[in-house]
Amino acid sequence: MVGIELEDVSKCYGSTKVIDKINLTIKEGERVIFLGPSGCGKSTTLRMIAGLEEVTSGHIYLGGKEVTPLPSGQRDIAMVFQNYALYPNMTVQDNITFALRANKVAKSEIQERLNSALEMLDLVNYRDRLPKDLSGGQRQRVALARALVKRSKFFLLDEPLSNLDVALRQSARNQLIEIHDRYQQTFVYVTHDQVEAMTMGHRIVLMNKGEIQMVGTPDEVYNHPANVFTATFIGSPKMNIQEVSRQGNLITVGKQELHLSSEWGEHLSQFTSQNFLLGIRPEHIHIYREKVDNSFLAHVSKTENLGPNYAIYVETNSTQWVVISDIRNWQPGEECYLTFEMDKIHLFDVESKESMGYPSFS
Template identity: 45%
Template sequence: MGRIVLEKVTKKFEHVEVIPPLDLTIEEGEFTVFVGPSGCGKSTLLRLIAGLEDVTSGSICIDGRETTSLPPAQRGLAMVFQSYALYPHMTVRKNIAFPLKMAKMDQAEIDRRVTTAADVLNLTDYLDRRPGQLSGGQRQRVAIGRAIVREPSAFLFDEPLSNLDAALRVGMRLEISELHKRLKTTMIYVTHDQVEAMTMADKIVVLQAGFIEQVGSPLELYRAPCNRFVAGFIGSPKMNFIEGDEAAKQGAHAIGVRPEHIKVSATEGAWKGVISVSEHLGSDTFFHVHDTGLAETITVRVDGEVSFDHGDTVYLTPRDDMIHRFDANGLRI
């Protein structure tokens, strides 16, 4: 259950094409993440799959069933919204039971499912409270509870963690991953945060301006980004791009090196520069190196114990096997 196939899907608002023809297959049980900068069309794509928006052309099949023109309720999907979209006038119990009640399920079965879901999500003590009396993380769990009781063929998540604070976000990330491991249901997850994408996904779909830039597993995207956009978007800190002579030497229009693939030395190396800012995170240290004559700044990531400071002159050497080469159109060579 939960194989979703998009064929030549397009979407226009007024006369602006936000999704150009797009093909995508999401396999059964896969955790797929749509990632991209804001305005890239990832949420629109999710809403098209959900049925909250009409496609302008193309088709969407869920489990082999043509669903392009079905209303959201008949697609067998459940969605968790960015704002959680809980019903403020209903208790947690009623919130979770709402989709079952709409499906006219009998009361005993509703009670059983709500109890199970509450148990799984640690909400048992809060069942009779209203959303207004819950913390952000608890609300998030209620939203998830409302989604899982329906036993949908796929879950859709629309930036579900962006309203949580940093610490809670890491916790919920784990919970959602665990939930996926346990339920083995297809999940589609939209985020602008590449860390979420890298940590949770089986498959990442990188979008920009409605186009799919690349589809692949997190490590595929990390190791072999197919163009400069993906290369720059995946990985933190961002990949360094160098154009000009240094790139020409490699037979490319531009080369990219990730900060973690550059060696730093006080005495010798390929490029010489001056550290403008050093950020010590404990586990890692980031250097921002100026005056290399290659690019504005080169970011380098080294072990936490390396001690250089502002103003120090350093020599940088990229790892030969880790240099990404791009042509004038930004495509990988």
């Protein structure tokens, strides 16, 4: 069943269009992550789903029912914001149950939901504390508990973990996944952090400049990006992108030639253009000190220590590449040879920046 559907949804502030005719279907119970850079429109889209922002044009459906004209309170949503928005003069348990009491939920039901949330989010020992007596991570868990006890069908989260440190964010991500696995709400989560998106989402909705760039599973957006923006936004260090030319099964990379695999040669035979953008992730380039088959010459410019491995920056003619390597002792100016994993390259149209598709590899 459909959980959330956006149909030609646009948002304008005056003459400035910030969301441009978005169409999206989110399945009931699905965990979907809105990902993109600051200002791309992801939070605005979430707020329109929540009823906190008016839709300029288009329609929004929740559970098959159009809610475009309905206020937030009539949409059966629970929302968690980046700032905790806790009442400073209320205890943890009063903050969590405030909305339930305001809606005159039975006391026994309130107590059952409260106890369940406190236990799930490890807040039992903090129930009588005020927000000022809690750490940032504890306050965020209170905000999550407040949303959780509503038992809404739609759970919307707007960068809820961005104020937490790395260790707390990892723990909180696990708790959010546990919450969703237990209650199976339709779950929409906004973040600019690709790690959160890749680890939490059933699907990722990648946005830029008010438009959806790609919708897909984490594997799909990483391994088969729809365009150059997706390719370079997902992954760190980001994907190498260079313009190359092709003649038959040969491509010219910085005035040096490489043989394409037969699968790529056959796939490209359907296109008339001989120039395209080649993309390859740093972890799919291999670096050697001696020439090997189907390699090209380059020179090391600098290295970066990434902890478990190293980012090696190399140059050849007018092109620059980043390579991930386990070898530490590369020196600036040193000669090296690079090879590509041919089943891991990506080709994009020079003009549209859209993917040229992928061959089938046996």
